[in-house]
Each structure stands twice: as C-alpha cells, then as structure tokens.
Amino acid sequence: MLQLNYIRENRDKVIERLGVKNFKEIGLVDEIITLDEQRRKIQSESDALSAEANSSAKKIGELMRQGKKEEAEAVKSQSSGYKEQIKSLTDHLDRVEQDLNAKIVQLPNLPHTTVPVGVSADDNEVVLENGTIPTLADDAVSHWDLLTKYGIVDLELGVKVTGAGFPVYKGKGARLQRALINFFLDEAAKVGYEEVQVPIMVNEASAFATGQLPDKEGQMYHVTHDDLYLIPTAEVPVTNIYRDVIVKEEQFPIRHCAYTPCFRREAGSYGAHVRGLNRLHQFDKVETVQIVHPDRSYDALEEMNTYVQGLLQKLELPYRVLRLCGGDMSFTAALTYDLEVYSAAQKRWLEVSSVSNFETYQSNRLKVRFKNQDGKMQLAHTLNGSALALPRIVASLLENNQTDKGIKIPKVLVPYTGFEYID
Template sequence: MLQVNYIRENREKVLERLSVRNFKQPELVDQIIKIDEERRSTQTSLDAISAEANAAAKQIGDLMRTGRKEEAEAIKAQSASHKENIKNMGEQLTELETAQFNLLVQLPNLPHDQVPVGATPEENLTVYTHGSPAELIPNALPHWELAAKYDIIDFELGVKITGAGFPVYKGKGARLQRALINFFLDQAIEAGYNEVQVPHLVNAASGFGTGQLPDKEGQMYHSTVDDLYLIPTAEVPVTNLYRDVMLKEEDLPIKNTAYTPCFRREAGSYGAHVRGLNRLHQFDKVELVQITHPDQSYQTLEEMSAYVQSLLQKLGLHYRVLLLCGGDMGFTSAMTYDMEVWSGAQGRWLEVSSVSNFETYQANRLKLRFKGKEGKSQFAHSLNGSALALPRIVASILENYQTENGIKIPEALVKYTGFDTID
C-alpha cells in the first residue's frame, strides 16, 4: 500500500508512474489527497478542542480544590459542549480514515523507473536468453500425452476425485515431483536461505498484508465457515512471519525458503494453454522470500534472478528472462522478472518463475519496520520469487528430455530420483 504522505508530496510522480501501469483510475489519487486534507483538518480541530477540554478540566479541578465552586461551575457550563464536539469529530475522523483506506487499497504499487511502458505481455522486454531449444525426436509428444504413455500423471483420476486442475502423480511421476522439491530446497539452503514450514491456510489479515486481499479475493479458495484462505503461494505465510515486527538493521537481509502446495481458482482460464500441467488449481512450489534494507533491494532482485536462472541451467533447460512491462506486473510489484522455459513439443514459452521487488508496498500493509543504527525506524523492502514452481518444470523436463526409449532425467536430479529414465 502506498503511503499517503508520499502521494500528497509527489502527486505528479505518482500519476506518471501509474500511467506506466496503464492504470485506469488515476482520479483516485486526487480523491485520496482531498480526503487527506479533510482528515488532517479534522484532526487539527479535534486536537485543538481536546486541548481546550483538557485545559478546562484542569482549571475546574484547581478551582474546586481551592473552594471556588461558583467559578468552577461557570467554566464547566462554558465547556459543556466539548464532550459532544469531541465525539462528533472523532466519528467524522473515523469515517474519513475509512474512506481514505478504501481508496488507498485500490492503488497498485508504483513501477520502478526501469519498468517499460506497456499494457500486454507482448510488450514485455526479453533481457536475456540462455541456451537453444532441445533437439526433439520426430513426432515429439506434449507432456500430457507422455504422462499417459508412461502412466506417471493421471488427469482424469484427479477429475474424479476433485475436479479439473487437480492431477494425480503416480510412480516415477510422484518421485520426480518429490525429487524436484528436495533439489530446490537443498539448493536454496546452500545459497543461504533458511527453510521454514508454514501453514497452508491463512487469515484475512495475512492475505491483506501481502496484497492478495482485496485484489485477488476471487482467485483464492475461501473456507467461509472459519474465514480462512488456502494459500496461492508460500509468499503469503512466509512474508507474514514479520507482520507487526520491528527488526534491527543488523538483522537484514532475512532470507527464507519454503515448500508448500499452492491453490488457485484460476477463474476464467480456458483454452489450449491450460491443458495438462500448464495451469492447475493445486500445484507444488518452492518459494524464496527476502526482507532487505531499502538500499539493497534492487541488488537483491538481481541476485535472486540470477539464482533462479542457475536452477534452470542445472536442469539443462532453454529459457529466457523477461522484464515485465507496467501493465503486466502484479498489483503489488514495483519490478518483476519472469523466467520462461521453451516447450518444443507445444511450440511456446512456459512461465516457471516470477521474481519481484515490492519495495515498501507490502511492508506498509504489514507494518514491517526496522530500526537503523541511529534509532530511526523505517519500512523494510520485501521480495520474493518462485524457485521453482513445479508443474511447468515437470512439463518441460518430460517434453525436452523425451527420447525414443523413454524420458531421461536431468543429471542434477538423478541422485534425488534414484533412477535416470522414465520408461
């Protein structure tokens, strides 16, 4: 959530950066500034009348103690309206604060100056490409046909048990999943991340803290009886470990990693691009979360991007890195890199990771601060990245490593799977 003071003092800058996002409601900025003026004016009046009431109460007390009852009663009569005025102004202030809050949560984060203008994925910038497409066998199959051929993923069984988008992994398919999870976690720990295990259900305060609520409410599975949400990503519980926390500057950076299942309704998704593992309602992912000093967050973003790329390189996959344009970034992000792996069998790129810097946007919602060496507190910066999401990685491995005699396992995974071929 953007800070009101920044919006008020940098109106033109805010509007200019929101235009990079192709944001459709720029009028919210002036509405927020107007309400803020009313709120501050009301607060000033409330403070003044409260001071008058306190001074009168003290004067009445002093007069009563010295036996000057008539003078005390006169002042009491003069200040009789203070209590009612304070009550009315307090209610007015609450209404203004609520109205301001309801507008603030509708404003997305401001894109970093490096973020390109654009409204669609086609306007994202390709900043790096690694390797070249795998040489596929003749008549190479897409992963959903390979899954059926080798009986390692059963999509129809998942439909019977739950519904579309909830596959059942079997045999070597299940073991490949587990191998990837362990590989990704081990790599993260080796890179200095602390592994945490977190709840898979969160309350509304947690969803608000990282920006899923109210922006993505319709995309989250909601247990209405208990008012809890199934997590769409480990980002939510891991980042919320630090909600309402005052850190010390020397604590930074904080680096956590977590494996969780993820649950997304993906309402409105349809077409050929959702086939097989391309888009699921439940999937596994290893997540990275960092809490950093504001001066270090963009260096950290580059380091996290390089780390995710190292995983793709170790898996021997052809990939590209995109710098997302303003209109394609997530609501809470200030800058995002997407990593996409080439699927030769499908003839398209598959997104397997997003790495984002949220600057203070989440920290403001979370009230996540740190105290500097001089004793002054300020908001930290938060970042996260998928390292990695499993479904499209599995799809890429199946498709790019298929042979006439089975599917080879990337060398880095063999010690985790215990086998080198799916046949």
C-alpha cells in the first residue's frame, strides 16, 4: 500500500498519478488525509494526557513519601478522570485507525512516470518485436486440435475429473511440460536465482501482503474451512518469505525462483481466446522474484525483462514486449512489461509473461526493510516476473512448429524431452 506520509506530503501528485491509472475514487485521497489529521490530533491529545497522568502519579508518590497525605489525596482527586479520558481517546484512535487502514488499502499503487496514458490493452505501448512469424501450411490447425490429434492433453478428461480449465497432460504432453519447467529452472539458476519450493496455499496475511487481498479476492480459490487461499502465482509465497524481516543491505539483490501450479478462478468461458490452453483455472509457471535496493529496482526490472526475452529467443518463438498503459496495469504495479508470443495458427499474440516493479507498495505491507548507510530503516523494493507461464508457451510451440513429421521440438528442449518430435 502507499505510504501515509507520502500521501500527506504529495497530495496533488498522488491524485495526478492515480488519474493515469483511471482510478475513479479520487475523493479517498482527501478522506485519508483528513483521517490522518484526526489520528495525529487524537494521538497528540492522548500523549499529552498520559504525560499529565504520569506527572500526577509521580507527584502523588512524592507527597506521600513526605507525609503530606491530604495534599496527595487532593492531587489524586484532580487526576481521577485521566484513566477514563485516556481510554476514551484510545478507543477513538482505534476507530479512526481502522477507518484509515480500510481506506488506504483501496488506493492502487502509483504508476511510474513512463507509464503510458490509456484505458485498455489497446493503449499499451509496443516497445519491441523480435523473431520471424512463421508461415504455416494451408492445413495447419490451432493447438486445441493438435492436442487431440497427438493425444497429449485431454481437456474433456479434465472436465470429468474436476471441471473446465483443468487439463490432463498425457505422454509426450506431460513430458513437454516437465521439460519446460526444468529448462526454466535451470536457466534461472544460471543467472543467480536461488530456487525455493514453497506452499501452494497461503494464509490471509500473506495474500494481503502482496496485494491479492482485498483487490483480487474473487479471483482466488478460497479453502474456507481452513481460511487458506490457493496461490494465483508463486510470487505470493516467495515474496512472503521476507514478510516482517529486516534484511541487510549487503544481501541485495535477493533473487528467488520457484515452480508451482497456479490457480485462478477468473478464467473465461467463451470464445476462441479462451479455447484449449489459452486460459485455464490451473496452470504451471516458473516465477522469478527480486527484493532490491530502491536505487536499483528499475535496473533490476530491465534485467528481468531482458532475461525473459532470452528464454523466448532460446525457444525460437517470435515475441513482442509491451509497456502497459495505466488502465491495463495491475492494482499493485508501478510499471509492467508484458511479453507476448505470436501464435501462428490463431494469428494472434498471447501473453506469456508479466514483469513488474512494485516499488514500496508490497514492501510497505510486508514490512520488509533494511538499515541504510545513514542507519535509518528504509523499505526495500520488490519485483516479480513470469519466467515463464507454460500453457500459452505450449500452445505457441505446438502451433508454430507443426510439420508433416509432427510437432518439432526446439533444440534447447530436446535434452530435456528426450525426443525431437511429437508424432
């Protein structure tokens, strides 16, 4: 969440940047500032009253030691109302702070100054395109037909076992999944990401700390009996490793990668854009997370962006990089790059990665801090990126590499799959 002192000291800038995200409840900013003024006033009154009560208590003790019982009783009588007054102020302060906290978490992160103005995905800025879009044979088909043709993913069996959006991978399809996961993890290790294996369910505190709650509550699967949430991405448990942790500045950059299945309720149900593997309720992904010094977070973002591009280049997939406009960004991000691959049979771009800098938005909730060179506590910056999400990668690999001999596997994956073709 945004830092309260920043909102108080930069009201006009906050309102201007929220406008770039098309945030409609701008009045919340002034409500938060007003509540903060009330909070500070009540706190000041409570502190002053507590100081008076302490002073009176000392005075009473001193008078009693001097044998001046009547004077002590007089002071005691005068100060008898302090306790109730302090309790009343404390109760009032609690109510104001609860209201303040409830409102401040409704504000999204402020977009970076380079974020384009826009309202939808149509307004995203294409930063670059790379690779050659393949020309397919006239009889080429979309990946959902290839899944059935080669018997590698059974969507209907997934419906039987669980429901729509929960595919069953079979034979070479399952081996391709495993090959991609291992390839992504091995590549991450080469550039210094420490692999961690994390739970795929988190508690409410963890979901709140990374910004999934309260913003994305309807998109997460909730295990109500235990009050746990199935993760939408490994970003949530990995980043929460550092919740309430004071790290040392020399630890930066902290870099982790993790493979997990991911779960999202918001998958669509109609149209070609959600057919096959295009949008699922359960999917596999390798995630990269960094916790860094604030001065170096945008360098880290560019590095993560370049790293994901390298994976796509090794997979020989044509791709493009988008800088998301304010209206298409997530609630928590300050700047996001989306990476999309071209799916030749569908003749459309498919998002396969988002790489984002959250600045202090997550770390303020997480309370992940470090002591800077001046000896003062400071919030770290957090970043994450998909490296990579598998379903649309698989869809594009199948469609773009279909040949008379079968589906050709990119050279970099053959040592992992043990086969050159799906046939």
